[in-house]
Every structure is written in C-alpha cells, then in structure tokens.
Amino acid sequence: MGKIIEILSQYGPDLLSGLFLTVQLVTLAAILGFLLAIPVALGRLSKNPLIFGLTSAYSMFFRGTPLLIQLFLVYYGLGQFEFIRDSILWPILREAYVCALITFVLNTAAYTGEVVRGGILAVPKGEIEAAKAHGMSSFTAYRYIILPRAFSICLPAYSNEVIILLKGTALASTITMMELMGVSQLAASRTFMPIQVFAIAGILYYLLTLTITRLFALLEARFTKYITHAR
Amino acid sequence: MDGGARTPQLALEVSDLHKSYGAHQVLKGISLQAENRDVVAILGSSGSGKSTFLRCINLLETPTKGAVRVDGELIKMTESRGEPAPADHKQVERIRSKLAMVFQQFNLWQHLTIRENVTIAQVKVLGRSEEEAIAKAEAMMEKVGVADKRNHYPSQLSGGQQQRVAIARALAMDPEVMLFDEPTSALDPELVNEVLKVMRSLAEEGRTMLVVTHETGFAREAANKLLFLHQGLVEESGDPREAMANPQSERFRQFLTGNLK
Numbered sequence: 260m261g262k263i264i265e266i267l268s269q270y271g272p273d274l275l276s277g278l279f280l281t282v283q284l285v286t287l288a289a290i291l292g293f294l295l296a297i298p299v300a301l302g303r304l305s306k307n308p309l310i311f312g313l314t315s316a317y318s319m320f321f322r323g324t325p326l327l328i329q330l331f332l333v334y335y336g337l338g339q340f341e342f343i344r345d346s347i348l349w350p351i352l353r354e355a356y357v358c359a360l361i362t363f364v365l366n367t368a369a370y371t372g373e374v375v376r377g378g379i380l381a382v383p384k385g386e387i388e389a390a391k392a393h394g395m396s397s398f399t400a401y402r403y404i405i406l407p408r409a410f411s412i413c414l415p416a417y418s419n420e421v422i423i424l425l426k427g428t429a430l431a432s433t434i435t436m437m438e439l440m441g442v443s444q445l446a447a448s449r450t451f452m453p454i455q456v457f458a459i460a461g462i463l464y465y466l467l468t469l470t471i472t473r474l475f476a477l478l479e480a481r482f483t484k485y486i487t488h489a490r
Numbered sequence: 491m492d493g494g495a496r497t498p499q500l501a502l503e504v505s506d507l508h509k510s511y512g513a514h515q516v517l518k519g520i521s522l523q524a525e526n527r528d529v530v531a532i533l534g535s536s537g538s539g540k541s542t543f544l545r546c547i548n549l550l551e552t553p554t555k556g557a558v559r560v561d562g563e564l565i566k567m568t569e570s571r572g573e574p575a576p577a578d579h580k581q582v583e584r585i586r587s588k589l590a591m592v593f594q595q596f597n598l599w600q601h602l603t604i605r606e607n608v609t610i611a612q613v614k615v616l617g618r619s620e621e622e623a624i625a626k627a628e629a630m631m632e633k634v635g636v637a638d639k640r641n642h643y644p645s646q647l648s649g650g651q652q653q654r655v656a657i658a659r660a661l662a663m664d665p666e667v668m669l670f671d672e673p674t675s676a677l678d679p680e681l682v683n684e685v686l687k688v689m690r691s692l693a694e695e696g697r698t699m700l701v702v703t704h705e706t707g708f709a710r711e712a713a714n715k716l717l718f719l720h721q722g723l724v725e726e727s728g729d730p731r732e733a734m735a736n737p738q739s740e741r742f743r744q745f746l747t748g749n750l751k
Contacts, residue, residue, distance in 0.1 A: 385597035388550055389656075393611035393663060394587025396579070403614055408601050485601050485643040 262455050270446040270456075277442030278463055284428045284438060285467075287360060289421050292367035297406070299372030300379060314372070321369035326427050329366055334358040334434040359431040367424045374420055378413030379405060411482040418475035422468050429464075439463060500562065501526045501698045502547070502589075502667050507556035509542055516542045518722040519556070524667065524715070527696040531709035531730055534719035535745060540702045541594075543719065544671050547700070548589045549582050560585050561666050587615050590660030594672040596652040598644035598659070604631065605640040608659045616663065623662070630658040634688050650681030654688055661692075668692070670701040706746065710734055718742045 267274075302314030321329065337343050337352055351357050382405050390400035432441035443460035447453040502524040509517040516539045524530050534540040545551040547558055549565065552574055558565045565585060568577035576582045598607050608627035612618045618626070631637040634654040636647075644652055653673055660668055670689065674682045686708050693699060693712040703709060709716060709730050716733050718726040718741075726733055726742040737743040 383597070383600075385593060385595050386599055389591075389593060389597035389599065390611075392548055392550060392586055392589075392591040392593075392669075393659070394583045394585075394615040395611065396583055399614050403610060404599055408599070411601055482601075485645060 262452055263459065266446060266450055266452060266455055266459065269450070270442070273437075273442045273446065274439070274459065274463070277437055277439040278467075280436070280438040281425070281428050281440075282467065284360065284363060284431065284436075285421070285425050285471075288363035288367055288424055288428070291360075291364045292371055292424070293417075295364060295368035296371035296375050299368055300375035301401075303372060303376050304379060317365075318369045318372055321366050322373075326362070326366055327430050327433065330359065330362045330430055330434055333362045355431075355435045359428075359434060359436055363424065363428060363431075366427065367420060370423070371417060371420050374413045374416045375409060377416065378409030381412045382408045411479075411486075414475060414479050414482060418472060421471050421475075425464065425467055425471065500524065500559065501528070502561075502700070503557075503559040504547060505557045505559075507543065507546055507558070508554045509539070509546055509551060510554045516722055517546065517553075520717075520719070520722070520724055522700075522717060524698055524700065526698055528715055529693045529697075529699045529701065529713045530715040530717060531713035532700060532702045532717045532719065533704070533706070533709060533745065534725075535748075538719040539722045540719045541671055544591075544669050544700060544702050548586050548591055548669060549576055550591075552576065560588055583615070587611070587663055588666040589669055590663045590665035591669040591671065592653070592656050592660050592673050594676050596644070596649070596656045596676070598652055598655055600644050603641050603643055604636060604647070604655050607644065607655060608662050611659070612662050626662050627658070630661045631655070633661070634658045635684075648681060649677045650684045653677065653681075653685045657685075657688055657692075667698045667700060670699065670703070672702050672704065674703065674705060706734065718745065720745075 299314050299318060302310045303318060305311045305314070334355060337358070343349060343352060346352075386408065387400060387405060390404045395404070428438060429440035431438050432444060435441070437445070439460055443456050447456040450456060500523055502522070504520065504522040507517055507520045508515070520539075520543055522530065532540045532543065542551055546553040546556075549558075553567075554574055563581075563585065566577035566581060567574055569575065598604075599610070602610060605624070605627050608630060609620070609623040612623035612626060613620060628637060628640075631640060634657050636651055636654050636658060639647060639651060639655070644655065647655065657673075673689065674685050677685060682705070686705060689699070689701070689708065690712045701708070701713065713730045716726070716728060716730040717724055718733070718739070720739075720741045726737060726739045733742070734746060737746060
C-alpha cells in the first residue's frame with residue numbers, strides 16, 4: 260500500500276495526463292469512426308460493384324490485420340513516400356498523435372461499419388416499404404427511418420466496439436504516445452515497481468470501461484425506449 | 491407516351507398488368523379502372539396474386555408488363571439490364587405519396603411516436619410545415635380514434651389500434667387513392683371490427699379505395715366494385731352484391747362457400 264501511495268504521489272499527475280490523453284483519443288476516434296462507419300456500412304450494402312469492392316477491401320484490410328501493424332504502417336510508413344513528406348500536410352502527418360488518431364479512426368470504422376451494417380439489415384423490411392409507400396426518397400428513408408432505427412438496434416454491439424477501442428489505444432504507447440499505457444511503462448521502469456504501476460493502470464482502464472458502459476446504458480435508455488416501453 | 495390518352499375522370503387505371511418472378515407468372519394480365527369515390531374489393535384465395543397486384547400499383551413490386559395511370563398520369567417505365575424498371579424515381583415518389591398504402595402488418599415506424607408516425611411523411615415528403623402537419627395529424631388521429639395515444643410508441647398499442655394509426659398516417663397524405671393490403675388479416679378476431687368500422691366510414695365519405703381482403707362482408711356492404719382473382723387473372727368482376735349473390739364462375743362460387751364455412 261505504501262508503495263502505491265509512493266507511486267501516486269510521484270507519478271499521479273503523469274498518470275492523470277495519460278488518462279486524459281487516452282480519454283481524448285477514445286472519444287475522438289469513437290466519434291469520427293462512427294461517422295465514417297455509416298458510409299462504410301452503406302458501401303458494403305451497395306449494389307454498385309465498385310463502391311462495394313472498395314469499401315469491402317478497406318473493411319477487410321483493417322479487420323484482417325493487427326492494429327499494431329496498422330499503427331506502424333501509418334507512423335513509420337507515411338514518411339517513406341516523398342510526395343507525403345513534401346506535402347503541406349507533412350508537419351501534421353508526422354505527429355505521433357495524428358498517426359495514432361488516423362489509425363484508430365480507420366480501424367474502429369471498419370469494425371463499426373459491420374455493426375452498423377448489421378443494424379441496417381435488422382430494420383424490418385415492412386417499415387422500409389412503408390417509407391417508400393409514403394413517397395419517401397431513399398435519402399429521406401435512410402435519414403429519418405432506417406438509420407435512426409438501425410442506430411438503436413446496433414447500440415449494444417457498438418458499446419462493445421468502443422470498449423475494444425479503449426484497449427486498443429494502449430498500443431499508441433509503441434509510437435511514443437504518453438497516454439495511460441505509455442506513462443505507466445515509464446513509471447514502471449523508473450520505480451522498478453511494475454506490478455503496482457500496472458495494477459493502477461489496469462484499475463484506471465477498468466474505470467474507463469465502466470464509464471463507457473454507463474454512457475451507453477444512458478444512450479440505450481434514450482434511444483430504445485420505444486422497445487422497453489412495451490415490456 | 492406523353493399522357494396523351496389522359497382520362498381525368500379515372501382516379502386509377504391499370505391495364506394489362508403482368509408480373510413474373512423468373513419463370514413463375516404471378517399476374518397474367520389484370521386491368522382495373524377506378525373512378526373517384528369507387529371502393530374496389532379485391533378478393534382471391536392465397537396465391538391468387540391479389541397482394542402482388544396491389545403492390546405493383548405503387549411500384550413496391552415492379553410490373554413485368556402493363557401500364558398504371560394515377561389521376562390520368564402514366565407511370566413511366568424503362569428497362570435496366572434487361573429488367574423493367576421505373577424511369578423516373580421522382581415521379582414514382584410523387585405518385586406513391588398520392589397512393590397511400592395500409593399494410594397487413596401495419597408497418598408503423600417503431601422508433602417514432604404515434605403522432606410522429608402521422609406527421610413525418612407530411613413534412614419530409616409533402617413539405618408541409620410542422621404546425622400544419624401536426625394539425626392534420628391530430629384531425630386524422632381523432633377521426634380513427636387514436637388521438638389519446640399520440641405520445642405512445644407503436645409497440646404499446648394493440649394491433650387494431652396500430653392499424654388505425656396506419657390508416658391515419660395514410661389519410662394524412664391526402665391521397666387520391668388508398669390501397670389496403672389485407673388490413674385485417676393480422677388482427678385478432680375481436681379487433682377486426684374496429685378497423686373495418688373505420689374503413690366503412692372512409693368508404694361512406696367517398697374515399698377512393700382499393701381493398702385486398704378476405705372480409706366478404708366488407709366487400710358486399712362497403713364496396714361498389716368487385717374483382718375476384720384466380721391464378722393471376724380476373725376470374726369474376728362486377729357489382730359485389732350481384733356477383734356474390736349469383737357468382738358466374740365456378741372458382742368464385744367455391745371461394746365464397748369455402749369462406750362462409
């Protein structure tokens with residue numbers, strides 16, 4: 260116990276800033292990833308072979324390879340291309356933070372795209388027909404009927420995806436990011452107390468997961484009340 | 491094809507409608523003319539193609555051949571990859587909004603409240619203002635007796651109530667023709683009457699209606715035209731009372747006795 264207090268007094272502020280960076284990465288990646296997941300899901304449902312092929316290839320690549328490899332490819336790989344090094348975006352793209360965020364967004368959007376696709380497929384066919392029969396265009400039907408309905412259907416599965424994303428952000432430590440995992444590794448090697456430090460980090464990750472499930476419980480209560488009312 | 495053969499007195503005109511799924515012919519040439527205020531009952535045993543016929547009229551199914559005119563306007567068709575397809579999606583959407591449909595399974599939008607169900611298409615399809623749509627919705631919900639459920643969700647309502655909401659949702663579009671696809675078939679027997687009562691009152695106020703149904707009583711009392719389909723063809727048609735009192739075709743006679751058992 261005394262050791263833990265010692266660690267907290269010495270590395271408490273670092274751990275807090277690492278925690279903050281983790282929360283920031285997860286929040287941004289979850290929001291941007293979800294927005295990207297909608298066109299990915301629509302593309303994977305498209306009858307157009309080109310759109311279907313492109314989105315499927317993207318989805319299969321990011322679901323088919325380890326997140327760590329994707330992170331390295333973006334962080335070490337982008338600089339290999341001269342046209343990227345010469346572009347005005349290079350000062351942004353060479354930042355580890357930006358590389359990590361891009362990777363997490365692309366990775367989570369690939370998985371979430373499948374979650375959203377499942378939600379869209381689960382919307383009862385009759386409700387889509389009713390939308391058409393009342394003169395709605397495809398866009399209107401998607402915007403007001405299909406996507407809102409799919410959203411509420413896929414919320415439980417999506418909360419899972421955000422939890423996995425949270426764990427995934429620990430890998431950002433491998434590309435110099437001082438998020439919760441990065442800070443913990445540093446503290447562990449300096450204090451020679453890896454068990455205590457990683458126990459603290461584990462508890463913090465657990466608390467974040469708890470927060471995520473609570474947030475989703477609130478979202479579910481809000482967006483699925485049309486189902487729960489009937490029970 | 492520019493609508494030269496306009497027949498404005500007809501609310502709906504269907505000519506020689508065919509529908510096949512691969513080699514399987516479901517509709518083999520069905521024609522129908524409905525004037526304003528007509529109530530057409532479409533009867534037939536299951537598999538006769540009566541629901542498919544109704545769904546071809548608002549292009550939920552694409553007819554293989556034939557023409558549909560709504561209020562004199564021909565629905566333009568074309569071909570895409572060798573299959574018939576609507577030529578102008580905007581036209582189809584506009585015409586669908588004039589042909590409100592009531593489904594067997596109600597198909598209310600589950601994530602929306604009753605009032606939102608009745609307003610959303612008014613706002614997003616017809617471009618009415620929110621206030622206008624709500625006023626219309628309130629009037630229609632009042633008419634079918636579900637106004638007290640305005641803030642409920644569909645899953646909180648009985649089947650009969652849901653179907654009446656679906657009728658209100660259709661009515662709110664001010665449709666030229668209302669299409670009913672077996673509106674009472676999914677209901678418990680004791681709930682059938684509350685829906686039929688609403689439909690009778692619509693018939694009495696002069697709504698143009700096409701009703702695919704098993705309710706021969708409704709056909710006899712509320713309809714002024716009858717179509718009996720058998721194996722994708724019109725087997726019997728005419729005045730419902732006359733046709734049912736004195737069926738000309740053997741199949742229709744069998745259907746009626748089978749139904750009255």
